[in-house]
Amino acid sequence: MENMLQVSLNNLKLKTPLMTASGTSGHGNEIDVLENSPEVRSSLGAFITKGVTLKAKEGNPEFRIVETDSGILNAIGLPNEGAEFFVKTELSGLLSFELPVIVNISADSIEEFGVLSSYLCDNDINQIISAIEVNLSCPNIKKGGIAFGTDPAIVERIVNIVKKNVDDRISVITKLTPNITDITIPARAAINGGTDILAMINTLRGTAIDIYTARPLLGNKTGGLSGPAIKPVGLYMVYECFSKISECSSRQIPIIGIGGISRWEDVIEYIMAGASAVGIGTAWFVNPDLFPDIYKGIKEFVKQKGVPISELTGIAHQDG
């Protein structure tokens, strides 16, 4: 029965299709349930870290999170101690989870993505890192604030430089931004750049105003929307890529579906739309038992269906 939930994303083998979404569990040390609950860990297929940058970053001024009707807006700003601190102090702590570790990275330039990925790979002496997830939603300082992920030529170059700088044993995941009209354009660019896996979506741009001070509530003025409100958008983007990109429908390039998942039924929807695995973030802030709850739900569903979860990928595209 356990095998029914196993999934393979090329070289990345997961015992369940459930993963933490980047930035919503720190580096593992900020979420007690991960350290203290074997049940939570055994329901997960992989752990994804928060964003790591080459140099330490302070992050944005407060408020960094604002609640919305069906989700949250965040403008955290990638606070972290930098890559050196991460590999020397934080990475080894993730070994105790006994899960594949996926490191999410961000950088301010194409070249910096190369330097960062090569640094992480060279200093991963215990071979803890299974995959690097490239966050393309960060602003490109050299181009004056345009997100990298909206320019297909830049997407291709970033993915290519990361791919060249990591060992073959490390999978490259490209995480796409939904702040674009046609998601298949950056998705194809990432495939051309050599990505092994696609992940979608990151947060949708948004803001909130304090009507009593007449000022934006977020310290950064604008932020990214996540949580249940964005599920139809993430689902649509997975559906689009699976239906329009042959490498996705053939599963040569598997998709990790992210965005607004809060129930086991949402996971099944993402898988039927074309995802091979999923990432879950915001809903975990609300329910610490979320992963075991979802695990039980999908396990029961595949048992009733009598097919492994991997066979459900993309079935919403079948004719008839």
Ligand SMILES: Cc1cc2nc3c(=O)[nH]c(=O)nc-3n(C[C@H](O)[C@H](O)[C@H](O)COP(=O)(O)O)c2cc1C
């Ligand atoms: C507080 C917070 C921090 C996040 N930090 C990162 C990050 O460091 N890197 C990244 O690629 N995505 C980051 N994200 C985006 C999530 O990984 C995810 O793509 C998004 O929240 C949608 O999933 P959800 O609706 O399940 O939260 C962050 C999201 C939140 C809410």
